[in-house]
Amino acid sequence: MKGYPRFKKYSRSVEYKQQSWKLHPTKRRITFTDKKGIGELKLLGKWDIHTYPVELIKRVRIVHRADGYYVQFCVKVDNTQEVSLTTSEIGIDVGLEYFYSDSFGKHEENPRYLRKAEKDIKRVQRNIYKNKKGSSGRRKARGVYARKHLKVTRQRNEHAKRLARNLCLANAKVVLEDLNVSGLVINHKLAKSITDASWYNFRQWLEYFGEKFGREIIAVPPHFTSQECSNCGARVYKSLSTKTHSCSHCGHTEQPDVNAAKVILSRAFR
Ligand SMILES: [Zn+2]
Known part of the structure; x- marks a missing residue:
C-alpha cells in the first residue's frame, strides 16, 4: 500500500x-x-x-x-431464500451461564473455545498495565490484546450467526427480551461487556435472518421475566442462585431459565 x-x-x-x-x-x-x-x-x-x-x-x-x-x-445479490413452512414459536432467555435457554427446555451452552479465549484475553489485558505508560512494551501488549480481541469477536460472531440462523430456520416466531444493551458499551467488567456485546450481536443476526426467511422476531418487555411463574403468572421471588423455580401458588416447578423463556414467549401474546 x-x-x-x-x-x-x-x-x-x-x-x-x-x-x-x-x-x-x-x-x-x-x-x-x-x-x-x-x-x-x-x-x-x-x-x-x-x-x-x-x-x-x-x-x-x-x-x-x-x-x-x-x-x-x-x-447486490438476491437475498431471499426458500424456507420450510412452520408454525413453531420459541421463547429464548439469555444468561451468563448458558448462551441462551429456550421455552422447549433446551440450553445452548457457551462454547468451550470461547470461554478459553476469553480467559486468555483477560491475561493479555493485564499485561498491558504491567508495562509503563507510553513504553514500547505497553504498545506491543496493546497490539497483542487488540488482535486477540478481534479474533474472539470474530469467533463469537460466527457462533451467534449460526445459532440465529438455526433458530430462524426452525421457528416462525422467535421471542426475546428487549434488553437495553449496545455493542458499543465500554464496561470495565469484562465478562459483562462481552456478554452484552455478544447478545447485541446475536439479536442483530436474529433480525437479519428473520427478515431473510420471513420470520417474526419479537422483543418483549424484560421486567420480572425471571420472577414470574410460566404456569400461573404469579410472581415468585427468588435469588439468581436459585436452582429451581418452584411456585408457591400453583406448585409448578421448572429450571429457572426455561421458566423465564416460557414467560418471555407468553408475553408476545399479551
Ligand atoms: Zn405458578
Whole structure:
C-alpha cells in the first residue's frame, strides 16, 4: 500500500463509490483512482469476488482492523431464500451461564473455545498495565490484546450467526427480551461487556435472518421475566442462585431459565 486512506477517528473505514476504483481483470488487484494516492492493492486471502460480475459490486470499503487492512466489497445479490413452512414459536432467555435457554427446555451452552479465549484475553489485558505508560512494551501488549480481541469477536460472531440462523430456520416466531444493551458499551467488567456485546450481536443476526426467511422476531418487555411463574403468572421471588423455580401458588416447578423463556414467549401474546 503506497498511501494510506484517511480514517475518521472512530469509524476506521473509508468507503468508495463505483467511479473511484477499478478491479483488475483477474480480480486479484484493485486500483483506487481518487487523489489520495493509495493506488493499486493486491488482494490477499480467501475470497470469492471473482464469482460476481463487476456491475453487481456497488461499493468498496477499506477497513482498518487490529491485524491489517481489509477491502470489503458490497455485492447486490438476491437475498431471499426458500424456507420450510412452520408454525413453531420459541421463547429464548439469555444468561451468563448458558448462551441462551429456550421455552422447549433446551440450553445452548457457551462454547468451550470461547470461554478459553476469553480467559486468555483477560491475561493479555493485564499485561498491558504491567508495562509503563507510553513504553514500547505497553504498545506491543496493546497490539497483542487488540488482535486477540478481534479474533474472539470474530469467533463469537460466527457462533451467534449460526445459532440465529438455526433458530430462524426452525421457528416462525422467535421471542426475546428487549434488553437495553449496545455493542458499543465500554464496561470495565469484562465478562459483562462481552456478554452484552455478544447478545447485541446475536439479536442483530436474529433480525437479519428473520427478515431473510420471513420470520417474526419479537422483543418483549424484560421486567420480572425471571420472577414470574410460566404456569400461573404469579410472581415468585427468588435469588439468581436459585436452582429451581418452584411456585408457591400453583406448585409448578421448572429450571429457572426455561421458566423465564416460557414467560418471555407468553408475553408476545399479551
Ligand atoms: Zn405458578
